[in-house]
Amino acid sequence: MRILIMGGTRFVGFHLAGAAIAAGHDVTLLHRGRSGAHLLPEATHLIADRDADLSVLNGREWDATVDVSAYYPRQIRDLAAALGPGAAGRYLLVSSLSVYDTPATPGYTEDSPLRPADGPEPEAVKADTYGILKVQCERAARQAFGPDTLLVRPTYVIGPQDYTRRFDYWVQRLARGGEVLAPGRPDAPIQVVDARDLAAWMLALLERKASGAYHAATPPPHTMGDLLAAVASAVAPDGTAITWVAEDFLRAADVPERALPLWPAHPMVLATSTADPAAALATGLTLRPVAETARDIPAFEPLPDTLTPDREAELLAAWHRR
Numbered sequence: 001m002r003i004l005i006m007g008g009t010r011f012v013g014f015h016l017a018g019a020a021i022a023a024g025h026d027v028t029l030l031h032r033g034r035s036g037a038h039l040l041p042e043a044t045h046l047i048a049d050r051d052a053d054l055s056v057l058n059g060r061e062w063d064a065t066v067d068v069s070a071y072y073p074r075q076i077r078d079l080a081a082a083l084g085p086g087a088a089g090r091y092l093l094v095s096s097l098s099v100y101d102t103p104a105t106p107g108y109t110e111d112s113p114l115r116p117a118d119g120p121e122p123e124a125v126k127a128d129t130y131g132i133l134k135v136q137c138e139r140a141a142r143q144a145f146g147p148d149t150l151l152v153r154p155t156y157v158i159g160p161q162d163y164t165r166r167f168d169y170w171v172q173r174l175a176r177g178g179e180v181l182a183p184g185r186p187d188a189p190i191q192v193v194d195a196r197d198l199a200a201w202m203l204a205l206l207e208r209k210a211s212g213a214y215h216a217a218t219p220p221p222h223t224m225g226d227l228l229a230a231v232a233s234a235v236a237p238d239g240t241a242i243t244w245v246a247e248d249f250l251r252a253a254d255v256p257e258r259a260l261p262l263w264p265a266h267p268m269v270l271a272t273s274t275a276d277p278a279a280a281l282a283t284g285l286t287l288r289p290v291a292e293t294a295r296d297i298p299a300f301e302p303l304p305d306t307l308t309p310d311r312e313a314e315l316l317a318a319w320h321r322r
Contacts, residue, residue, distance in 0.1 A: 001206065002026045004062040004088070006050065006079065007069035008043070009036025011161045012094060012154075015199035016066060017043055023203065028062065030054075050075055054082035061087035064206045065145075068094045071125050071133055073140035080144035090206060091145035095138055095153045097191075097215065097272045098131035106189070106274035107220055110153070110213040114138075131268075138213075148211040152202055155191035155217035155275065156262060159293050162195065166261035169306055170231050171297040177237040181312050181319075183255075183263040184247045186225025189273040190264050191217035194293045201285040210283060218287060220274040224264060230290035245319050253315060259307050 003020050007013035008029035014036065020027045021042045029040065033047040048056045050069070057079075065088040070076050080088070101113045114135050121136060122129035141149050158167035173180055193216045201216070228242055247265055257263045264270055277285065302308070307315075 001063040002028070002061075002089075003206070004028045004030065004057075004060075004065045006030050006065070006067045009039055011163055012157060012195050012198060013066070013068040014039065014161055015159075015195045016068070016202060019196075019199045019203050023207075025203075028060075030057070050079065054078060057082045057087075058084075061089070063089040064092065065089060066092045066094070066202065066206070067141075070094075070137050070141075071130075073121055073133070073136040076137055076140040076144055088145055090148055090150065090209060090211070091141060092150035092152060092202060092206060093137060093141045094202075095151050095213075096131070096134045097153050097155050097217065097275050098268075099134045099138060099153060100131075100272050100275075102268065102271045103274070107276045108274065109276050110215060110279060127266075148209075150202075150205055150211055151213040152198075152205075153213060153215050153275075154193050154198055155215075155273065156193070157195050157198060158192045158290075159195040160296050160298070164261075165300065165303050167192070167293070168297050168300060169261045169303050170228060171235055171294045172299065172302065174228065174232045174240060175235040175237075175299075176309075177240045179316055180228075180240060180242045181260070181307065181316055182224070182228055182242050182244050183250055183260045184224065184244065184265060186223060186228075186242075186244055188224045188264045189220060189222065189270060190224050190227055190262060191220065191222055191273050191275060192227065192290065192293075193217055194288050197285065197287055201280065201283070204284050208283075212279075214280040214283065214285075215275040215277045216280055216285060217275050217277045218290075219277055219281070224262070227262075227290060231294040234291035234294040243316060243319070245315065249319060249322070250315070253318070255307075255315065256305070258305050259311075261303070261306065 027043040117135035
């Protein structure tokens with residue numbers, strides 16, 4: 001297949017491009033050239049800013065187009081206009097579980113109600129607009145590329161090359177050992193998917209000419225306790241202990257959610273972290289153990305804005321004195 005990837009030099013797009021090249025497909029990456037222009041030399045690189053000028057796409061066509069970098073519906077409409085009718089081939093949009101309104105029950109499926117998104121397009125991607133924008137992106141994708149559009153809705157994506165490094169924080173922290181502060185309750189739901197598993201499965205969907213919407217996530221029930229226990233089993237030294245500290249205590253101590261990445265504190269995050277991935281699993285999504293992903297995370301310097309060792313020790317001491 002001739003595959004166009006909008007992005008392709010970072011994280012999910014990078015792993016998808018690598019998998020497609022390894023499978024013998026003809027891969028084109030459209031990106032701004034700011035990161036990864038030297039990566040994946042087997043691919044064709046088109047340097048362009050999708051928010052400015054996509055004329056480099058004029059007159060070209062592909063069998064499939066994968067969009068890992070669309071955050072605004074106007075970006076999808078502009079892409080469709082630049083390509084022209086039929087030139088995109090089968091279009092796959094990487095969306096998000098954030099598209100859902102509060103699900104009625106855990107284990108919700110792909111036909112669960114989406115967030116209301118009939119208003120104007122939000123001007124910026126923020127915590128309270130991200131899900132609305134993704135709903136609008138899905139709508140724009142189906143309007144522009146038709147009923148065969150593929151909508152992949154991942155949960156938190158983890159693994160090597162993750163520029164957010166949210167999961168990496170816990171790998172690094174547990175690898176240091178000692179007493180580890182964990183936020184909230186161990187039974188709080190959270191779902192993850194390794195970017196390499198996501199990429200391999202998306203490629204298989206394109207090869208099979210699939211269509212429709214799919215969840216990409218670990219099957220529920222999967223909890224924050226499960227996640228940290230799996231990471232600890234892979235990287236933590238003997239004697240490591242996880243102490244769960246109540247959310248109200250952390251908030252009273254002015255600890256922001258970003259200080260403890262993946263803290264599932266928001267009610268909407270908790271509600272949408274129980275998606276049923278049965279449809280994706282039935283089409284071949286294979287999920288490696290979280291411990292395996294943890295072992296593949298390289299060592300980095302601590303993330304900015306996360307808890308420092310001294311601050312963590314202060315909070316733990318105060319928690320034990322309460």
